[in-house]
Amino acid sequence: MHNKQKTALIAKAHHLNPVVMIGQKGLTDNVIAEVEQALVAHELIKIKVVAEDKEQRTAMINDICTALNAVNLKLIGNISIVYRKASE
16 A cells, blocks of 8 residues: 555544554454455444553554454554455
């Protein structure tokens, strides 16, 4: 993905609200299924991650992106912008 594409997607995500929240139970199969449904419906989503530190948040988002073949565009505080191109 080119920087211009990435920047445009981040700008497009600015007004979005988080559609998935990862809480104290952490990354469960249900959370991954929820993210999958959101990506199928929207391509571009925000995920709110409640974790102790940035390493934990980053690891959870990376696990999601690897499992679902998505891209983490940006992690700002506890909000991540995740994108996956819709399959035609």
